[in-house]
Amino acid sequence: MDDAKLKSIIEKHDRDPANLLAILMDIQKEERWLPKETLKALAAEMNLPLARVYALATFFAAFSLKPRGKHLCTVCMGTACHVRGAPRLVDHIQREFDVLAGNTTADMKLTLETVNCVGACALGPLVIVDGEYHGNMNAGKMDRVLKPIKQE
Numbered sequence: 001m002d003d004a005k006l007k008s009i010i011e012k013h014d015r016d017p018a019n020l021l022a023i024l025m026d027i028q029k030e031e032r033w034l035p036k037e038t039l040k041a042l043a044a045e046m047n048l049p050l051a052r053v054y055a056l057a058t059f060f061a062a063f064s065l066k067p068r069g070k071h072l073c074t075v076c077m078g079t080a081c082h083v084r085g086a087p088r089l090v091d092h093i094q095r096e097f098d099v100l101a102g103n104t105t106a107d108m109k110l111t112l113e114t115v116n117c118v119g120a121c122a123l124g125p126l127v128i129v130d131g132e133y134h135g136n137m138n139a140g141k142m143d144r145v146l147k148p149i150k151q152e
């Protein structure tokens, strides 16, 4: 992220360290992840210890310190989703997109992540694609949801 963009995000949040979480969320919204160089620049610009910035960036699972693809597919692997077949869905997506969970496809099109319960267990197995929740998933439904991404 360039300096001007980073400064505008910091200014938007009044340069207030109490708004650090919101600042990190805005950076991730722009970049889809939190690049190390940007976190260093943020700490310097706000006069904060880098460790404080990293503590927050690593605490929340929603933040990524690795580059993410254009699309994000998150499969819930909490107990309810797990027993209803979430591991099979992960296997299926891994095969279809040639990517291992926790990683991004070589063309940076899709990041596949897993998460432990998002609080919608009745809908399990649950998959979130670019922020949209898809419940009672199976391989066929998964293919339909991911088809537009595959065809991009």
Ligand code: FES
Pocket (backbone or CB within 6 Å): 076, 077, 078, 079, 080, 081, 082, 116, 117, 118, 119, 120, 121, 122, 124, 126
């Ligand atoms: S276990 Fe998947 S939403 Fe709770």
